[in-house]
Amino acid sequence: MNEYLVVSITFLSIGVLLFIAGKRQIVSDKFCIPLFLSSFIFIGFYGVKVIREFIIPLVGFGDKKNSLLFYDYGNGLLGLLPLALAILFIGKHLVKMGYDEQWSGTTNFNLPSLKYGIIGGIVLAAIPLMIVAATGQKFNYKVDFYRYGINCITNFYEEIICRGLLLACCVKYWSRLSAVVWTSVVFGLAHGLNENSISIALAACLIAWVILKAKSLWAGWTTHQLTDMIVDTFLP
Template sequence: MIVEVMNSNLNEKLYYEDCELLKRVAVFIMAITIYYVSWYYGKDILMNLFYGYIKNGDLKPKLFFSHLLIYGSIFSAICSYIMIFIAYKLGVIGLPKYLVNIKGALLYGIVSALALSVLFIIYWLIRGYDFQFLINSQSVLGNIFSNYYEEISYRALLVGVTLALFRNKWIAIVIPSLIMVSTHTQYPFEFKCLVFLGSCFFSYVYIRTSNLVSSWSSHQVSDMVLDTILKV
């Protein structure tokens, strides 16, 4: 079944073949710039607007609204989608796909998430870290939105424009993943390396399936599994 899902999407392109180089370079630079500006300034704007309400308990549950309004930066996702539409109108990249083979895309995402989770668990065992079992419903629900924001920015936009420019899937996997690490400043170096690995994994899933549902479900399920059992 998974092989069928992959084969059904092998001919799908995330970019337009006939787009000239100058336009691809310009869109790539614009996308990187808009992403960073919207992330840093948009996050500050959202923090100023909502942090007081969340901190003082006016918005409950707090952790859910933090993911919804602050951590995932909905402002960045909105700006990224606008940039995606501009790139689409310029004939550089295609619009993100959601409705194509949803069942297969979800299955591919879930299976890939479980594979990634196994790798992280093995690493956790090797390092001798502690495990736990703690389901945080606020975090799980909040991640539904914040992970979607990240998939729009990192995969649909940044993977899309990088792939369109370089026409190399490995470059399109590495560059957006480095950008993702650069904006996750709250983690120590070791965990940043894990974020980089996870981002590379989700980017590969997106390129392989040409479907944002696959990378989002892979991101969401792996977060649900690992946040529940890994003690950070």
């Protein structure tokens, strides 16, 4: 965890310096803005883990409510909320990008969002299910509405943080392919520096593609949510 903190602070420091340099026209925005946002995301995820240890005792809730608000299934109902709001604020007031543009097109949940989201979710969920079936393992069918509900909120935060402003800026300053690859790497690393980072990053490539195809962040949220629901229902 300490090594992750050092890496996060290092990237944040570099990102801030490049952001200032960009404002002074020392380096191009197309280089410094995506890197600054990525650095901010890394330190933000780590900050959530550290700061909540100080906030929770001050709030004085019981263990069950603390889990609901700050820990369960992706940092609970409130864990990632400050970081998501910070990203929206940075996009609106520092990068000067409206919410529709941050959403890759529109903040409305429309038919393309639903269509591409469902397609993406089915494809992503099918991969681990087929792997389990091919290896002869048994499915563990379990309906957990509590987990579905928490994921519904935390997945929304994660989409805003990793594929909202960051994806829109990468598309604006880089190519679409570079935007998909880079945001997917950030999403994978944001889930921890471990062997699962690669598989998460690969899955994130499809989610980013779905968002760009539907021109709405809601398509990514739909894919994310549907994938989690199917996998959580059938796999241990």
